Amino acid sequence: MERSSCRLLLASVVLALACGACDPEVETLTGANGQGAGVSGTSGGELCSTPGGQRVCQGPNDCSTDDCLCLEDSFGAEPNALGICSLEMGPWLALLFDCPDGTVLLYDITCAPWDLGKLFCDSGASHKVRFLDYGAFDCEPLPEPSDCPETEVLKLCGDACGAYDDGELCRGRSRLHPYSFCMPSGVDFCRKEEPYCSAGSNCFVYNVDEVSQPTADNLGICMPAATCAAAEAELPGGGVCYPAEPPP
Numbered sequence: 001m002e003r004s005s006c007r008l009l010l011a012s013v014v015l016a017l018a019c020g021a022c023d024p025e026v027e028t029l030t031g032a033n034g035q036g037a038g039v040s041g042t043s044g045g046e047l048c049s050t051p052g053g054q055r056v057c058q059g060p061n062d063c064s065t066d067d068c069l070c071l072e073d074s075f076g077a078e079p080n081a082l083g084i085c086s087l088e089m090g091p092w093l094a095l096l097f098d099c100p101d102g103t104v105l106l107y108d109i110t111c112a113p114w115d116l117g118k119l120f121c122d123s124g125a126s127h128k129v130r131f132l133d134y135g136a137f138d139c140e141p142l143p144e145p146s147d148c149p150e151t152e153v154l155k156l157c158g159d160a161c162g163a164y165d166d167g168e169l170c171r172g173r174s175r176l177h178p179y180s181f182c183m184p185s186g187v188d189f190c191r192k193e194e195p196y197c198s199a200g201s202n203c204f205v206y207n208v209d210e211v212s213q214p215t216a217d218n219l220g221i222c223m224p225a226a227t228c229a230a231a232e233a234e235l236p237g238g239g240v241c242y243p244a245e246p247p248p
Contacts, residue, residue: 047122050115055085059123073107073128082125084116098187101158101170101180104137105130108215114142131174133237134216135208143178153230155182176208177237183223190220190244197222197244204228207238 048063049055057063057070059082072083084106099111106112106120106129117129121139129137148161156179157163157170164170169185190196195203204227205220207213220242223231228241 048119050113050119052113052115054113054116054119056116056119056123057083057085059083059125061123082120082123082128084112098169098185099132099171101173102142103132105132105134108134108219130212130215131176131208132172132180133174133177133206133208133239134212134219135174135176135206136212138175140175142173143175145178148179149236151230151234153226154234156180157182172206172235174206174237177206177235177239179236181227181231181235183221183227188222190222190242192217192220192240192242195220195242195244196247199246200225201244202228203242203244204231205240205242207240 047061048057055063055068057065057068058072058080062080063082065085068085070083071086072078072081099105102114103111104114104117106117108130112129117126117137118139120126120129121137126137126139131137131142145158145160148156155164158173158180161179164182167185168182169187170180170182173180188197190203192203192205197203201222202225203220204223206216208216222244225241231239232241
């Protein structure tokens, strides 16, 4: 299957789940004790919601599923599994692979604010969150460097490094990679073992912690060959640029 097809398939799954929130007759996917929407738990507070208003549902704190399409990744296999309320996610679900600077990755497929990742951490579910380089989420805040290192080709971005151009995405800041860098928006993904990208692009894979490296190897990013080579040479924290070829 082509990389772009895989990307669209994953996107369709998440959007299909999220769009259930538009239908008042759709019940919670996996409510507490196997019940649907309307199962109540803790009313909220700092254990169940972020300062930005995103809520979690079910889980060890028995967070409420009232007015909540509770999305979780065990599909019922894990009783009362911690999930996210899709009605509170707003634009985050729609972003999918184009996660911007300052966010984290939830369930390996969708963007989330850092404080939602921290809420998962505080509920014993840090394994469901990753940094944008696909490294393990350690519950610590993202680095906020005050200066920007000089680079010859790679365009670093973020608060310390300045803005990015229209049509670009500023992405990747994590504990091991303190700076995001500019890449085209709408990127496709590639694998270390099967580095298929469109013509003129290569496959960049972040260097992360040993346990998470196999995941990062399977979630490389297709980007222009020059950007990929510059990221390998100049990105603080490191990564590898693998030569790619068009999908068969």
